[in-house]
Amino acid sequence: MELQSIFERIFRRVELPLTFSQGFHPLPLISFGRALPIGVTSKKEWVNIFIREPFTPEEVFKKLIPALPTGMYPVAVEKLTLSKKQAQPYAETFSVEYVGDEARKDDFIQAFKDMLEEESIMWTRPTKKGDRTMDVRPVFAKVIFNEDNITITLDWTTNYVSPVNIVKAITPGFDILDFKMTKLDQHMP
Incomplete structure (x- = not known):
């Protein structure tokens, strides 16, 4: 089932009236963050949902807690205006x-x-317009070696590349099935 439909049902169940788009086939005004790459799980994502009636963020938060599917829970609710886009x-x-x-x-x-130890790591990937080469080393803002995993913070201020491809770029000879990635946090402006 599509994630948008899930949220639409949840909001109807908790009586939070959604705002719909204009036109022949109106859809609820719901937007999501950047899509996760295939094979990456997440512990923290955001979603923008516009509602027609005024509610405080606290009211929305309290209504959502019992209505979300098992394993999904709200971390924070923030009020946005229709003119304010959620930053990536x-x-x-x-x-x-x-x-x-x-x-x-x-x-x-x-x-x-x-x-x-490297100052730069050049990586080439095929695109529709031909091969594109970039230095992936500056994307690594922080690397922490833990007992059972490696925690990496990737900086997207200059470029966004799939985090899976970033890991594959620095671990040649390893396959996507050799590692498991989980998004732990996103740092917003």
């Missing part, structure tokens, strides 16, 4: 957990350590 995060923090062949785990971790 300038950085995001991810957990990267190696889940591949245990014999190669140290090589995977070493690739991150080697990356920290």
Whole structure:
């Protein structure tokens, strides 16, 4: 089921009247953050939902708590005007957990350590307009080595690239099935 439909049902159930678009086929005014890459899970996402009647953020928060699906809960509710667009995060923090062949785990971790020693890491990816090369090293704002994973904070102020592709760029020879990524946080302006 489409996420927009889920939120539409939730808001009807808790009697928060949604605002709808104009036109032949009106849809609820709901917008989401940047889509997660395939294979990446998240512990923190945002959604903008416009309602027709005035409610305080506290009222909306209290109504949403019992209505959201298991495992999904509101962290914060903020009032926006129709003219205010939600900014995209300038950085995001991810957990990267190696889940591949245990014999190669140290090589995977070493690739991150080697990356920290480099001033630049050039990476080329194919696009519709031809190959595009960029330096992915500046995207890494912070890297923390934990006992069972690596926590990385990626800075999107100059470029956004799929975080999965960023990890693949610095771990050549490893496949997407060798690691698991979870978005832990997004840093908003």
